[in-house]
Each structure stands twice: as C-alpha cells, then as structure tokens.
Amino acid sequence: MSQNRALFDIKPVDDSGSLDVERISAVQPVVNLAVARRRAATRRPAPRTQTKRTALSPKLELPPDPMNNRGVREEFESALNENTDLHLELAKFGVAHRLARLPDGQVGKPRYKPILKTHNLKPITRDRQGDSSEYEAILAEIHRSRSAAARAPEVSAMVALAKPVPSRGEQPAVQSGSFVAAPTRTSLISKRRPKTKSRWLSRRTLVISAIAIIVLAALIFSGWGLKRYIASQGESAIMELQNAKADLEKMDFESASEDFIKAYQNFAKAGDGLDFMGATISGLIASLPGGSSVKSVQNLVQIGKLLADSGAAMTEAAKVLANAGQLSVPGSAGEATIPSVMMKLHRALAISAQDIDDIKALLADTDAGIIPSDKKEAFQQLSALVPTIEEVVGQGADYAKFFADATGQPGTQRYLILFENSSELRPTGGFPGSYGVVTFKDGKLEDFFVGDVYDLDGQIKEPIVPPGPLRHITPDWGMRDANWFADFPTSARVIKDFYKMESGQPVQGVMTVNPSLVTDILKIIGPVAMPQYNLTLDADNFVPTIQNQVEYIADRTQPKQVLKDFAPVLLEKLRGADSNQWLAIFNSVIANMNKNAVLMYFDDLSLETFADDQGFAGQVWQGDGxxxxxxxxxxxxxxxxxxxxxxxxxxxxxxxxxxxxxxxxxxxxxxxxxxxxxxxxxxxxxxxxxxxxxxxxxxxxxxDEPNFQPLLNYAKAGFANNDTLLKWETSAVKDTSxxxxxxxxxxxxxxxxxxxxxxxxxxxxxxxxxxxxxxxxxxxxxxxxxxxxxxxxxxxxxxxxxxxxxxxxxxxxxxxxxxxxxxxxxx
CATH class of the missing domain: 2.60.40.3680 (Immunoglobulin-like)
Incomplete structure (x- = not known):
C-alpha cells in the first residue's frame, strides 16, 4: 500500500467497494498536495508542492496592535459586531450611495491568512456585481503596522500547504512574490460551500470593513479632538513664520532658519494623530467622501517637512556668507571667489524658494474647514505670509546670481562708481565729487581705487560745451556734471565716454552710490576710526563730517584725501564682519537698490536687463498712459x-x-x-x-527768472560739442513770457x-x-x-x-x- 498521505474529499474504498480502513487510519494532520498521476480526464490536478512536513497553522509574527487604547478597541469591536442598518450608518457619513453596489442583508466577519502567489492556477472570475478592489486594499492596509510595513511575516516554506485550491465564486489574491492579507475561507476539506453563502459573507465583510474605516476616521477627527489639536499647533507654527518673515526682510537667514525649524516642529505635531494609520491607508481614506480632513492634515504635515527643508537651506545660506569678509580684501589669497560664494548662496535660497512655493500649493489644497472658527484667522495669516516670504527669498536668490554674473566674467571686469552726494542734488541722485574704480579678475576683487573727480576732469585736452543751465558756473563739461540726464542709461553712457577720454581706460559698467548706503553699512559694522584725522566716523556723523573735512579743513590741493584714506579702512572693517553682519549688508545693498540709492548700468545685455526688470537701472519710465x-x-x-x-x-x-x-x-x-x-x-x-x-x-x-550769463562765448571759444547734449539743447524752445x-x-x-x-x-x-x-x-x-x-x-x-x-x-x-x-x- 502506498505510504503517501493525502487529504480526501470522499471516503476511500478498496477494490471490493468496502471502506478501506487502513488508508483512512494513515491520514495525518499534515497535508501533502504532491501532484498525483491523473486518474481521470475530468479531475483537476493539484499543484505540485514540497513534501516537507510542517504544522498546518504556522504561527505568524504579527506587528503590534496599533489600537493599544483599550477603550477605543472595545468601542471599535462593538461597532464591528453589532447588527447594523447599513443605509442608516452610511448615510451618516455621506456614502449611502455605495449600497447600490452591494447586496442587501449580509452579515459576517472575514478571516484573513497569508496567500502566496501561484503561477499554476488560473483565476476564476467572480460572478458578483461591483468591484471591491478599493475596499480590499483598505482591509489589507489595516493590518500593516507603520513599523512593519516594509517587512513580510516570517513564515516557513510549507505555508504553501495551507493554500486552498480556488473554487467557483472565489479568486485567489495574487501579488508578485509576497504575502498579502485578503478575505478567504480556510478548510481542511476542499468541499464546496453554497455559492450564495460565499457571496453573502464576502459582501458583508466588505461593507462592514468600509464602515469600520469611516467610523475610525470619525473617531480620530471628532471623538479625539484632533482638529483642535492641529489648529493649536498650526497657530504656533504661524507665529514662527511671522518671525521668519521679519528675519528674511533683514536677510537674517540664520534666525529665519531657526524660525522655519520651529514652525516645522509645530506642524509635525499636528500629524502625530495620523501616524498609526500609515501613509497608504490615510491616503485611501482621504480619497473617500468626507476624507478631506485627513488630506488636509497630511498637507499640514507635509508643509512642516518643507519648512524644515527650507530652514536647512537658510542655514546653508548663512554658512556661505560666514567667510565673505575675506573676499572684500583686494588680492586676497584662497580659492574662494565672489561668484562661487554668490552661486552657493543662490542655490541655497533657490531651494528654499521652491520649498515655499510647494507650501503655497499645499495651503491652497488644504480645507480650512478643519480649523476651528477661533483659529481661522491664524490660518489665513499663514496663507497670507507665505507669498511674501516666497517673494523675499526668491528676490535674494535672484540678486545672488546677479552679483555672481557681474563679478564672474572671465578676464578683467572694471566698473566705475560715482559717489553721488544727495546734499547737492543732480538728476541721477547727486553731485559726484568723488569716484571709485573696482576691478575684478576671474571672479576675485583685484583692486579698489578712490579718487577726486576734479583730478580726472583736469586731463581733458579738448574742452566740451556744458549744458546751458551750468554755463554761468563752469566753463566746460566734465565727468563731474555728466549725470545731467534724468534717464540714467543715457547719463551713464556719457560718463563712460568722459572716463575713457580722461583716464584712457574703458569700463564695463557705471554705478552710482548715495551716502545712505555707507551710513547703513556703518550702522551694521559700527564706527570707523581715522586717527590721522582725529576722526571717528559713524552712521550719524559720516555725511556732515566728511563734507566739513573736504570743504574747510583738508589740504586744498588734495581736498578728497580723507575719502581716499577712508576706503581701505572701511574694507578692513568689512573683512572682520561676521555672517550675520554680512547678511545685513547684503540686505542693505538690495534695499538701497530698490529705492534707487544705487543705480547700475552695464554693457552686458543680460545684466542690464536684470537691472531694468528690478528697477535699479534708473531709466525714464516708458509705459503707456x-x-x-x-x-x-x-x-x-x-x-x-x-x-x-x-x-x-x-x-x-x-x-x-x-x-x-x-x-x-x-x-x-x-x-x-x-x-x-x-x-x-x-x-x-x-x-x-x-x-x-x-x-x-x-x-x-x-x-524765478534770474539773469545768469555764460562764462564764455562758446561760439568763439572753439569748444567741442557732445552729441547727446547737443540733441537735448537743440530741442529747447524757450517761452520768454x-x-x-x-x-x-x-x-x-x-x-x-x-x-x-x-x-x-x-x-x-x-x-x-x-x-x-x-x-x-x-x-x-x-x-x-x-x-x-x-x-x-x-x-x-x-x-x-x-x-x-x-x-x-x-x-x-x-x-x-x-x-x-x-x-x-x-x-
């Protein structure tokens, strides 16, 4: 007699037709589904399996129960086992329309067990109405712990023995190479059960499971008061964002970083109540009717993560500028260049700006209805703050790249700076009694020179006729008065021509600087001592003291010497500035550019376009109207x-x-x-x-109509004319009345x-x-x-x-x- 032990679905008999007691007694509580020779053409072959003996019901290592609150678990179990009017219960959650897809009157609870993928079995199509795949995914996810989601249960290879052959009305859950939990029936005997009962049990399983998920969501968001908890944490986060906005306006990236991280921590607390559900199940709930609260909380948690990332980028921006002082010294050693530092700053701020843009999109997709009425104002403040923060950070990133491009051209870049004194107004800002030339070579500051504008003007070999309103005070035109045109690009081109004529050197751009920028910098770095003049210059006394020194005290042959001596002392002071001071200086430069205390003109079209777009090109507005x-x-x-x-x-x-x-x-x-x-x-x-x-x-x-007379008869003096000025002069029409x-x-x-x-x-x-x-x-x-x-x-x-x-x-x-x-x- 064969020693193979098998599982029978009929009573075994011998050749005479009598019960075969010996074969029956040989049956053990172990299943061997090895494929036997086909004895009849109509019999379905069993799948080939291993012959190793193992227990029928292996002990699975399950993750801990996430619902460790006894009261909640008991209430949950009660909800699952009580007789329920499905129409009434689902109507409470706005999903009664789903009953149209389900048979009526079904009651039961599912059992779950691991099912291994089988390649030999062909699935049999269900003869049911509707598709329950969405709910099956939910049921599968409920039994996945967030701590064990990435690992499968440890089960011996012979768990395959417990896999049933599908009967009509059933479809095995197939998933590539892994175990999944799905509702099915377990039986030692492959006896078919009534088709209607199977469909009745499975339908009831799906409906009750759907109700469980919805009830669970309702418990979380209503019974546990999570909405109010989220709102309180969100309000704290908004306060930190308000602080971050103020810090960003001062370009204090380090403090802004701390504010962003604190905001993240508060937002992260708002999401703790969802953690036990796992990312997938909360996502599925969010897609169900009434699940917008879950989605909105997920958005808030994601906002917190983005805030942390943005804060990290701010920290990086602060580190970048920590050593910027070394770059302010002409000819300084080291591999760092101004463009490399500025591009690092640009990248850090660009990352932060992108995070903030993503935050803005999440806020737009967040249901304000989850916020209690007394907290809605704080939520609205958050929504209003984010665009402003995005603008400030984005502007910082753009300016960082602009400075990198302006200083990082290959070879030598030379820019002329006019120090315009607004105490003596002229069309582009003030009278430029002093000038500077800053030279960059391959991205490094090579030289910074300060001089008296009258020294250059004395080098003109062919005098030029000045503008009419100036002819009673000066016989000729020079760079000192060349900012005569209200349109700064026009004045800058004339200034460039004068500088090349007087110095013999070309420049790639022209800038004007108002004393307000210097006083702002002195507010940040503190006073500058000039013992050789017995002076200490600070933000309050800089302008009048320098003017007094130039006008009345200085050697009349070198009245601007005090400014020449001040420049290197200021640069040395800048060298010792810390990262916070450099951030403030960076902000001060941008602020002065925004209020036209600094104007710039460039030969490079891309740089000039940026200056134009940002409003510090100083051109006469050309719009309609x-x-x-x-x-x-x-x-x-x-x-x-x-x-x-x-x-x-x-x-x-x-x-x-x-x-x-x-x-x-x-x-x-x-x-x-x-x-x-x-x-x-x-x-x-x-x-x-x-x-x-x-x-x-x-x-x-x-x-007034003063009778000012020119110092010279220019028709007889033989002075040259500047083409730009001549065009302006010849357009003049005077009304003597x-x-x-x-x-x-x-x-x-x-x-x-x-x-x-x-x-x-x-x-x-x-x-x-x-x-x-x-x-x-x-x-x-x-x-x-x-x-x-x-x-x-x-x-x-x-x-x-x-x-x-x-x-x-x-x-x-x-x-x-x-x-x-x-x-x-x-x-």
Whole structure:
C-alpha cells in the first residue's frame, strides 16, 4: 500500500467497494498536495508542492496592535459586531450611495491568512456585481503596522500547504512574490460551500470593513479632538513664520532658519494623530467622501517637512556668507571667489524658494474647514505670509546670481562708481565729487581705487560745451556734471565716454552710490576710526563730517584725501564682519537698490536687463498712459539740499479724454543758523518736469527768472560739442513770457525753470498743464516717478473725484519713497 498521505474529499474504498480502513487510519494532520498521476480526464490536478512536513497553522509574527487604547478597541469591536442598518450608518457619513453596489442583508466577519502567489492556477472570475478592489486594499492596509510595513511575516516554506485550491465564486489574491492579507475561507476539506453563502459573507465583510474605516476616521477627527489639536499647533507654527518673515526682510537667514525649524516642529505635531494609520491607508481614506480632513492634515504635515527643508537651506545660506569678509580684501589669497560664494548662496535660497512655493500649493489644497472658527484667522495669516516670504527669498536668490554674473566674467571686469552726494542734488541722485574704480579678475576683487573727480576732469585736452543751465558756473563739461540726464542709461553712457577720454581706460559698467548706503553699512559694522584725522566716523556723523573735512579743513590741493584714506579702512572693517553682519549688508545693498540709492548700468545685455526688470537701472519710465517726474538740479547751492524739505501736490481733473493737472512744488530751506556754513547758503535749483510728449503748458506761477550769463562765448571759444547734449539743447524752445524752456528727453516733453530758495525761506511753484487723450477707454493710468536721491517728506495726489463712487478717483498723502503707479476706472 502506498505510504503517501493525502487529504480526501470522499471516503476511500478498496477494490471490493468496502471502506478501506487502513488508508483512512494513515491520514495525518499534515497535508501533502504532491501532484498525483491523473486518474481521470475530468479531475483537476493539484499543484505540485514540497513534501516537507510542517504544522498546518504556522504561527505568524504579527506587528503590534496599533489600537493599544483599550477603550477605543472595545468601542471599535462593538461597532464591528453589532447588527447594523447599513443605509442608516452610511448615510451618516455621506456614502449611502455605495449600497447600490452591494447586496442587501449580509452579515459576517472575514478571516484573513497569508496567500502566496501561484503561477499554476488560473483565476476564476467572480460572478458578483461591483468591484471591491478599493475596499480590499483598505482591509489589507489595516493590518500593516507603520513599523512593519516594509517587512513580510516570517513564515516557513510549507505555508504553501495551507493554500486552498480556488473554487467557483472565489479568486485567489495574487501579488508578485509576497504575502498579502485578503478575505478567504480556510478548510481542511476542499468541499464546496453554497455559492450564495460565499457571496453573502464576502459582501458583508466588505461593507462592514468600509464602515469600520469611516467610523475610525470619525473617531480620530471628532471623538479625539484632533482638529483642535492641529489648529493649536498650526497657530504656533504661524507665529514662527511671522518671525521668519521679519528675519528674511533683514536677510537674517540664520534666525529665519531657526524660525522655519520651529514652525516645522509645530506642524509635525499636528500629524502625530495620523501616524498609526500609515501613509497608504490615510491616503485611501482621504480619497473617500468626507476624507478631506485627513488630506488636509497630511498637507499640514507635509508643509512642516518643507519648512524644515527650507530652514536647512537658510542655514546653508548663512554658512556661505560666514567667510565673505575675506573676499572684500583686494588680492586676497584662497580659492574662494565672489561668484562661487554668490552661486552657493543662490542655490541655497533657490531651494528654499521652491520649498515655499510647494507650501503655497499645499495651503491652497488644504480645507480650512478643519480649523476651528477661533483659529481661522491664524490660518489665513499663514496663507497670507507665505507669498511674501516666497517673494523675499526668491528676490535674494535672484540678486545672488546677479552679483555672481557681474563679478564672474572671465578676464578683467572694471566698473566705475560715482559717489553721488544727495546734499547737492543732480538728476541721477547727486553731485559726484568723488569716484571709485573696482576691478575684478576671474571672479576675485583685484583692486579698489578712490579718487577726486576734479583730478580726472583736469586731463581733458579738448574742452566740451556744458549744458546751458551750468554755463554761468563752469566753463566746460566734465565727468563731474555728466549725470545731467534724468534717464540714467543715457547719463551713464556719457560718463563712460568722459572716463575713457580722461583716464584712457574703458569700463564695463557705471554705478552710482548715495551716502545712505555707507551710513547703513556703518550702522551694521559700527564706527570707523581715522586717527590721522582725529576722526571717528559713524552712521550719524559720516555725511556732515566728511563734507566739513573736504570743504574747510583738508589740504586744498588734495581736498578728497580723507575719502581716499577712508576706503581701505572701511574694507578692513568689512573683512572682520561676521555672517550675520554680512547678511545685513547684503540686505542693505538690495534695499538701497530698490529705492534707487544705487543705480547700475552695464554693457552686458543680460545684466542690464536684470537691472531694468528690478528697477535699479534708473531709466525714464516708458509705459503707456499719463506720466510725471519732477527733477531738481542744485546749481551752485552748496550742500543745501540736505536741509531743504521738498513736497509735491498734484490734482488731476478730466475734461473729455484730456487730463488737466495742477502740480505744486514747495521747498522749505531750513538752513541759515546751522553750524556748518555749507547748509546756510542760497539754494538755486533748475527744475525739469517730465511729462508725456504733446503736453500743453497752460500756466506757471512762482518760478524765478534770474539773469545768469555764460562764462564764455562758446561760439568763439572753439569748444567741442557732445552729441547727446547737443540733441537735448537743440530741442529747447524757450517761452520768454513765462521763463519756461521746453525740451525733449527720452521720448518725453520737459518743462525747465528756476526755483531759488533762500535759507530760512519757503518757495512754491505751481504749474497747470493739459495731457491730451489719456483719459479714454474706461481706464486711466498715471505713473509718478521719483527722482533718485530726492527725499519727499510729503506728497498729496488726488485724481478725479476720490469722494465719488468706487473707481471714480484716487487719493494719496504721505512720504513718496519710490515710484507710484496709479490706476483708476473712469465713470
């Protein structure tokens, strides 16, 4: 008799038809499903298996029960086992429509066991209605612990013996090379059960499991108060983001990094309540009706992770600038270059900016409904903060790359810097009594030289005719007065020509620097001692002290020597600056560029385009619509603009499609009794008001008409003419009755007149003019451009009727710190 032990689904008999007791007694509680020879063509072959003996029910090493709260588990078990009206229960969660896919009246609970992939068995299609794959995935995931999700249960190879042959109405769960948990029946006897019962049990299993998931989600978000917990942690995170915004505005990346990390920690706490479910199951719940709370919390957790990553990038940015001081010393040794440092800074900030952009997208996809009403304001603040932070960080990244490109060209790059003194106003910011030349070679600072502009101007061999308003104070034109044009690119090209003519060297760009940048830097790094002059220069005394030294104390043969000596001392002080100070300096430079205290012009088109896009190229605005720009030039008024207050008032009315403006310029000279004599002198100013081409001057009141005479007869002197200046001069049309000269510059009309203010006095000039065809088509646009270097403490602008219906007027009152674009909808 064969020693093979087998499992029978019928009683064995011998050749005589009697029960074969010996074969029956040989059956053991071990299954051997080795393939036997086919005895009948209609019999299904059993799959070939191993012959190793093992227990039928191997002990599986299961992960710990995540629902370790006894009360919650008991409530959960009760919910699973009670008789339930499915329509009523599912209606509570808004998913009753899913019953349309399920048979009625099914009750039961599933059993689960490991099923190994089988290649020999062909799945038999279910004869059921609907697809339960979504719920099967949920059921499978419930039994995966987050700590054990990546490992399969340790089961001996003979677990395969426990695998049943599928019968009709069943489909084996097949998954490549791994165990999965799926509902199925386990039996020692391969006896078929009624088809209807199998379908009834499985359907009930799926429905109850779906209810369990929804009830579980409801317990988490309602019964456990997770919503309020998330909101409280989110509010703390928002406070940290507000701190980060303030730090970023100061370019304090190190502090901003700490704020981001604290915000992350608070957001991360909000997600702890979801951790036990695992990423996959919470994702599945989020896709179900009513699952938006889960998705929103997942978003908040992800926001926290992005904040941490952004904070790490900020830390890297701070480290990059930690050694920036070494780069400020001309000819310094070492492999680091300015472009390499700036590109590292750019990359760090770009990573942070991308993280913040992702955060903005997650916030837009987060349901504010999960936030309690008393916390909604904090959530809204978060949504409002992120775009601002993104803008600040993105701007820092862009500027870092710009500085890398400006200093990192192969070979030698030489830039001319004009130190313009806004105490003596000129069209692009101030009179440039001193200049500097900064030289970069292969990305390293090679030289920084400071000189007196009059030293260069003395090298001109062929004198050039100066602008008309200057001819009574200077016989010729030089680089000192070459910033005559309101359009900085135009002035910069003239300045370049003068510098090459006077020095013999070309430059690749021109920059202007207002003293406000130097005073801002001194606020950061502290005072600079100059013992040879018995001076200590700080942010408060820098401008008047240097001016006093140059005007009255210095050797008259070298009046600007104090500035030449100040430059290397300042660079040495910068060398010792720490990372936080360099971050503040970086921010200060950008801030001064944004308010036109620093202007730049480049031969390189990409650099000039960036300057134009960011607004520090200083060009006359060329957009459509109405336009006005008052420009003041101090002509032999010493340093009086430092103590002269300037205010503007503009009232605009509409007559048909024309705009009729009344512009009032008021200047109050507060000098006269100052200890510095250069603040007590008369302040003659030549004012030009740029307006759209075709503008008609209706009237002017209060302007001066002095009888200034040129120092030379230029027709007989044989001086050369500058082509750019000659074009401006030949466009001039003077109205002798009003004392106004009309020019053309940069596509604009320009009204020029004198406004002379004595010390201790106030002077006002009022112009009335008409701009045709700018108030039509429903919208009206006016661009008020501010002159660089000019401080406007008060500006009053009224367009149309500000008190009328919405969109019919515009009103502004306050300091004018930058250009002001105005747009209104006409009635």
């Amino acid at each position: 109405d336009y006005v720009m008052p420009v003041i030039s101090n002509i032999k008024g010493s340093k009086g603009d430092a103590v002269t207050d300037t205010s503007f008032s503009l009232e605009t009315k509409f007559e048909g499609s024309d705009a009729v403006h009344t512009l009032t310029i008021t200047r109050t000279h507060n000098g006269g009794q100052n200890k510095y004599a250069f603040y007590n002198k008369r302040n003659p100013a030549y004012v030009r008001v740029l307006v759209p081409s075709g503008t008609e001057l209706i009237s002017i009141e209060g302007n 009003s004392g106004v000269t009309t020019y053309k510059e940069s596509g604009r009309a320009e009204f020029g007149f004198w406004l002379i203010t004595d010390a201790g006095k106030t002077k006002t000039v009022t112009l009335k003019y008409r701009v045709p065809n700018v108030a039509k088509g429903g919208d009206y646009n006016l661009y008020f451009q501010k002159q660089p270097g000019l401080i406007v403490k008060n500006a009053s602008i009224k367009v149309g009727d500000p008190d009328a219906s919405v969109g019919a007027g515009y009103s502004f009152s306050g300091p004018l710190e930058k250009d002001l674009p105005i747009k209104i909808q006409l009635p």
